[in-house]
Amino acid sequence: MARLHNTLVCLLALTALLCSCIGRREFVLEPVEQEAAIEPAEADTAPAEKWILSRVSERLKEVLGERVVHIKADRAAHFYRETWGKETPHVDVFFSDYALRIPLQEIAGYPWDSVVEQFETGQLGPVLLKNGWQVWLGYIERKDAISHDLGLSVRDACSRLSSSGDANRDRVVQRLCDDFRKGFVFADDVELFRRLWHSPFAVENPTQLNVNEALATLFLADLKRLIAPPTAGEHVAEVWTPSMRGFEFGDGTSEHGFSAELFDQRNHVTVLFLPPAMPGEPLDEVFRQKVLASVRRHGLWAPGLEMIRQSESVLQSQDPDDGKEIATLLLFSALQFPDHKARAASMLVKLFPPGAPERDDIIAIVNAIIRGE
Secondary structure (H helix, E strand, O other), X not given: OOOOOOXXXXXXXXXXXXXXXXXXXXXXXXXXXXXXXXXXXXXXXXHHHHHHHHHHHHHHHHHHOOHHHHOOOOOOOEEOOOOOOOOOOEEEEEEOOEEEEEEHHHEEEOOHHHHHHHHHHOOOOOEEEOOOOEEEEEEEEEOOHHHHHHHHHHHHHHHHHOOOOOHHHHHHHHHHHHHHHHHOOOOOHHHHHHHHHOOOOOOOOHHHOOHHHHHHHHHHHHHHHHHOOOOOOOOEEEEEOOOOEEEEEOOOOOOOOEEEEEEOOOEEEEEEEEOOOOOOOOOXXXXXXXXXXXXXXXXXXXXXXXXXXXXXXXXXXXXXXXXXHHHHXXXXXXXXXXXXXXXXXXXXXXXXXXXXXXXXXXHHHHHHHHHOO
């Protein structure tokens, strides 16, 4: 599960590629009196525009040659309003500040290969389903993290473009870049994603674009290429749920399953539906939609206690074997949070009594998580 959003690194790489063709010779700054010269007339911008286009045109052609750049989301948004209620026994599994809901009858338990990830991040890994699929909620970022990084990249690229050593041209380039940056602003990542996934970037002749069009197309198209999940070629749609807005990717036919990028008023979270290593039962579409509809910010001050209470309820109401597996999952979820951590650890150890082959490993894992090793 490679991270999707290390965008600052990616965008700075884009800036380097964009500006790699700009000469970096040393030059002496003009005296202050000359720098304060009168701004060139509007008609004098044509040579500077032509110069900028000559610097970005090759990279723009390369980016527009990528298939993923031209993928568009479904025209209409998909609305997922319903999740499971009291009529269906279920649990809400927490990940940091967010939760998702899964029916008890679908849960196989805690996937033990995610223990290492919980060691490293301190947060719960995927939920293992009985059909072999896994559901994972994570990668929480600010709702404007990507658009913020994009703004930094644009600023840096424009700074480089306007530092060529030709003082007169650089003044015009700086003015053109300033005008471009003022109009190239996104309120948050939802707005940015809508621009990316509802735009086909169908440019017949990149050399005929004006400066603003060329720069915007290059930055947006390359960002789209960088953050597109591997399932974008199968299916992309904008989705609305009771608590979130975002985009979903995939149709379940590839080894990468499905993913969704969801946003609320504060953050951006990723939801992954990961298929089993060996192809098997397909993921039910209604199940997937109800899971996405359930994702929300839980807003609890003591989320660990909530996980403990759910585990106690499951142990009382479920078949002993199923109850033990589901309770193990919930108690590992409780170990993410500082409240009632010792109680969750004690309950986990009791699920594996003396003589159980897993007991020593459980004790070692729990102690390591509590100590933060």
